[in-house]
Amino acid sequence: MAEETLLDVRHLVLHFATTRGAVQAVDGVDFNLDYNKAVVILGESGCGKTSLAKAILRLLPRNVSAYAGEVRLVGKDVMKLGEEEFRQNVRWVAMSLVPQAAMNSLNPVLRVGDQVAEPAMIHLGMKKEDALKLALKMFQHVSVPADFINRYPFELSGGMRQRVAIAMALITSPSLIVLDEPTSALDLLTQANIFNVLKRIKKELGTSFILITHDIATSSELADSVAVMYAGQIVETGEADKFFPAPLHPYSQKLMASVPRLRANQDPEFITGQPPSLVNLPPGCRFAERCPFRFEKCDQDPSEFRVNGRIVRCWKYE
């Protein structure tokens, strides 16, 4: 069991200090991920999903007020490692990141080939020629023409730049790639092409993915399991096969009902109210204020309940 799990996150906490108080962006998150699987972290903007990605990869801004919990990578708690050890052995070697708006994260004055090769030179200690050869191989994986290797980012379209960013995350052959909103700025057809690339990488290289997105419809393109995040907490986790047809948590249900469908004649609904501010969180269930099933018990913080192998944080399932 312990050998099978690639990543096991337990009680991960990341708070930021502001003048108004602590922003509880990630507040006790648990989930795990097996080899060659993809988990989707679903949530609306401001629910802390990008902070979760940063907490896993320890890419922290300066105003962190609390950072605790366990991130077990292949059984080893990487939270205990020192900063330098983490940089040398974990970040980009074992897990890498495709940041939000990755296509604008490339350095405009360096050729894309050099940028893709750089992690291999630094982390794997390769010579430049070898690293460039490896970069060329990565370009094949993400379907970027080989002659693009000498181009600058401005000479590439948005979709091609996104592929280059994925190639950069792939070059050190990490077992886990964190994708933060990988396609939200791209056109429909380009988006479908990128998901085809990701599926192929998963199949051919056996990579695992954490896909962070607000787009439920496209998230189903890659998901093996789903974790729904609301106000800094994960409110539901489960297998994709069970989640998409019938989500359990009232928030997940509402979120699913708000998706406009192309192929089913179903009138979408909306969720009234707004997510709570992460500074002064209400006691009890954080969704209670907007929840149609609210009852007395919801004033207390719900614990996690197991329903057929799925975990849901809601008193309804006690």
Place this chain on the structure above:
Amino acid sequence: MTMLDKKTKNLIIPVKETDENVLLSIQDLRVWFELRRFGFGVVGHVRAVDGVNFELHNSEAIAVVGESGCGKTSLMKTILGLYKPTEGHVIFEKNNVSEMGRKGLQWYRSQVGYVQQDPFGALPPFLDVQRILEEPLIIGGVKNKEERLRRIKKVMAEVKLFPVEDFLSKFPHMLSGGQQQRVVIARAMILEPKMIVADEPVSMLDASVRVEILKLLRGLQASHNLSFIYITHDLSTVRYFSEQIFVMYAGKLVEKAPIGMLLKNPQHPYTLALLTATSDPDANNARTFKEVPPGEPPSLVNPPVGCRFHPRCPRMIENLCEVQDPPDFTTESGHITACWLYK
């Protein structure tokens, strides 16, 4: 009778007569932007809109669907009178928009509301909601202050900014994205226009708010008998919104049909690709690859000869598609496709 324009040496196309019920008529519209080298000499044109025809009837909602760079925003800005057409006409209630003077444009802009894509960018940051909504009324010549306030409150109630009194003195940064978009809609509605143009009105909003705003717009359209042009890249929202759908690719409308007909029987290979690429939440998606055409939309400076989709088209016909531009074919009543497959 054909004439040449003295300045542009272009053919002057005579304005076609339209029937009573047509509010807006777009006739053979072309919007080209000049490319200059060092500020002199024209070296080419960006053909953002290249031969677009359609008619919008009273209280009808249409959607223009296309990817970024296909010219849908240029089309919209020309309809709003912000760009001058290079060729062709925009006729609003039998008035040619490009021939309007100052007075004419002022009248036209009171008849047409505009909902922008990014609500925060569209609202002036130093004005409160009351001042933002008052501006069109002042320009529109509503002199009485009480009358202005009455109309502001009325339109705010219509876009459901409750309680109205609380929102009057708020500044845009104090509002959530959904509330900002409601203010933008209120501003577009306040002069009681006949037509609303909405450019991706929900693409910047969260999933749960998106549906709320779409339903609000649809409700306003029905209760005020508005004509509506909805510009989007997201096919899945269109069916809740409009009767007609126009698919745009590289400056041209490639398929025009009522929404139900288009979803049931898509004909242009590009429309088919868009429909295939749109996902519904379904766990089975993860197990299959999608068949989408490779490549990217063409440059609008040197678009491909013949059909502009032919380099990416899986059903290209040799010696035809790459030679000749396909005209519009009517394949069933009300369904028009610009594709040689339906010759």
